[in-house]
Amino acid sequence: MDHYDVFIAGSGPTGMVLALYLAHQGVKVGIVDKTAAPGTTSRAMAVQARILELYRQIGLADEIVAAGKPNQAINLWAKGKHKAHLSLQLAGARYTPYPFILVYPQDRHEEVLVRKLEEMGVTVQRETELVGFEEHECEVTVRLRKADGTEKQCTATYLAGCDGAHSAVRHLLGGSFTGGTYDRLFYVADVEARGKAAEGEVHLSLETADFVILLPYTDTGRCRLIGTVREERADAAGQLSFEDVSHRALESLGLRVEQVHWFSTYRVHHRVTDHYRYGRAFLLGDAAHVHSPAGGQGMNTGIGDAINLAWKLAAAVRHEAPQSLLDSYEAERLAFAHKLVDTTDRLFTFVTAEGTFADFMRTRIAPIFASAAYSIDTMRELIFRIISQITINYHDSWLSAGAAGALKGGDRLPWAVQDGRDNHAPLPKIDWQVQVYGTPNDALGDWCTRHGMPLRVFDWGQGHEAAGFTRNALYLVRPDNHIALCDTGASAETLAKYFRDRAYRRFC
Numbered sequence: 001m002d003h004y005d006v007f008i009a010g011s012g013p014t015g016m017v018l019a020l021y022l023a024h025q026g027v028k029v030g031i032v033d034k035t036a037a038p039g040t041t042s043r044a045m046a047v048q049a050r051i052l053e054l055y056r057q058i059g060l061a062d063e064i065v066a067a068g069k070p071n072q073a074i075n076l077w078a079k080g081k082h083k084a085h086l087s088l089q090l091a092g093a094r095y096t097p098y099p100f101i102l103v104y105p106q107d108r109h110e111e112v113l114v115r116k117l118e119e120m121g122v123t124v125q126r127e128t129e130l131v132g133f134e135e136h137e138c139e140v141t142v143r144l145r146k147a148d149g150t151e152k153q154c155t156a157t158y159l160a161g162c163d164g165a166h167s168a169v170r171h172l173l174g175g176s177f178t179g180g181t182y183d184r185l186f187y188v189a190d191v192e193a194r195g196k197a198a199e200g201e202v203h204l205s206l207e208t209a210d211f212v213i214l215l216p217y218t219d220t221g222r223c224r225l226i227g228t229v230r231e232e233r234a235d236a237a238g239q240l241s242f243e244d245v246s247h248r249a250l251e252s253l254g255l256r257v258e259q260v261h262w263f264s265t266y267r268v269h270h271r272v273t274d275h276y277r278y279g280r281a282f283l284l285g286d287a288a289h290v291h292s293p294a295g296g297q298g299m300n301t302g303i304g305d306a307i308n309l310a311w312k313l314a315a316a317v318r319h320e321a322p323q324s325l326l327d328s329y330e331a332e333r334l335a336f337a338h339k340l341v342d343t344t345d346r347l348f349t350f351v352t353a354e355g356t357f358a359d360f361m362r363t364r365i366a367p368i369f370a371s372a373a374y375s376i377d378t379m380r381e382l383i384f385r386i387i388s389q390i391t392i393n394y395h396d397s398w399l400s401a402g403a404a405g406a407l408k409g410g411d412r413l414p415w416a417v418q419d420g421r422d423n424h425a426p427l428p429k430i431d432w433q434v435q436v437y438g439t440p441n442d443a444l445g446d447w448c449t450r451h452g453m454p455l456r457v458f459d460w461g462q463g464h465e466a467a468g469f470t471r472n473a474l475y476l477v478r479p480d481n482h483i484a485l486c487d488t489g490a491s492a493e494t495l496a497k498y499f500r501d502r503a504y505r506r507f508c
């Protein structure tokens, strides 16, 4: 019987990114999918800056950015009038190397992940469905069924359920999936369109009880549309075509749709499971949370789950850390999923609400408010930071400690470039590191050498101050580029105590 360190059910973006990060850390992974081939439809289109920052760690960001279309601005329209031009470049350039929303269809994204996995020696076992599993003291036995009905088993130290919204792993665990379903029927369409709006930036057009989001993803008029189906046609879901969608918001953009390549309707759900960890089994991605596509967060959140869990599983497999490290995955990511579902729920309900008052607020008041807010630097930056997921923090985590200047344990490591040195430049391998902006003391240097901890020292500069760092302080950075510990005194003893308190054997 084959044995894996980590066995992954589901090879959507979440499962493949988990497999990739584990393989990069030398973990033996098995990954199966019940389908014969990866999806061929575009589905999630937005890749957010935070995911690109993390992809940079494994040398994937440049390729993905080059293949996609970096969208530099969002335009807001209401009742046919252009109300606001929100520049992402202006809002994000000082926070991230990726101050844009990358529009890159999910099917192409998945093709790259499949290839990268194969380069790491990992092949997805296709037409192989997880149909059961049993947890024992030291491992999990997984039952698999091939397309021809034959069954086989394998064992794994840990099991990851990345098997989508209808997750078999979640059902077998008895996990809940509480939430609801929105009334309106939505559509997604990949089209060839003509008109100024199709030439570059993202557009959101609001009409009476109707809206459309337009995401161009080539320079030649290929676009993704997301909108609502006309109320009187919504009951015919399954037999609908592009003719049945509300065209008013589209016409307001001056858009002429010449060809429809793909059209699909769907009901949008908002649901979160109550636990992400059950002993040796974990839930990630759509298996754990689903929400409206407002803000392009769904797939990104699944990938974020995978990257959060991968380094913790790698440490557990190598017996470097206690089991409580694995509990921090649920504590950190479940809290974020609840916040995200609440926010997208409010936004989505607002954008799709019906009635005279809702219409007035959406098409008259909101655009004025958005435009005014966006003209204020701090508001503009905040909006970009939320959408791009760079504000995600784990302040309440068991792994977070200390504060120095504007930063606290749990913050994402702010991005700073000074004299050509980039503090997000990847290490040779995914690992912990200590960063000091200024001069480290000898005791800290000795501790890092003795424990094989990479120590990166940056000559203090204004760029560091602007990013919130404190001169000569110590920043302990986790393998997923979040700050674990800040210490203004840069004390080797504080660093040692951090790991001792958490029984993190590798650094004790």
Ligand SMILES: Cc1cc2nc3c(=O)[nH]c(=O)nc-3n(C[C@H](O)[C@H](O)[C@H](O)COP(=O)(O)OP(=O)(O)OC[C@H]3O[C@@H](n4cnc5c(N)ncnc54)[C@H](O)[C@@H]3O)c2cc1C
Pocket: 009, 010, 011, 012, 013, 014, 015, 032, 033, 034, 035, 043, 044, 045, 046, 106, 128, 129, 130, 131, 162, 163, 164, 165, 166, 167, 168, 169, 188, 226, 264, 266, 284, 285, 286, 287, 293, 296, 297, 298, 299, 300, 302
């Ligand atoms: C029509 C459509 C439009 C969308 N538009 C957007 C959008 O605009 N923005 C956005 O952010 N998101 C969008 N999404 C959602 C986005 O596609 C998902 O959030 C994303 O795919 C989640 O990735 P995942 O890997 O967690 O799950 P999935 O992509 O669902 O992958 C799960 C995988 O598990 C496999 N599987 C299931 N059960 C088993 C089993 N028992 N054994 C083995 N394999 C199994 C499935 O075959 C599948 O390949 C859209 C989805 C759809 C369907």
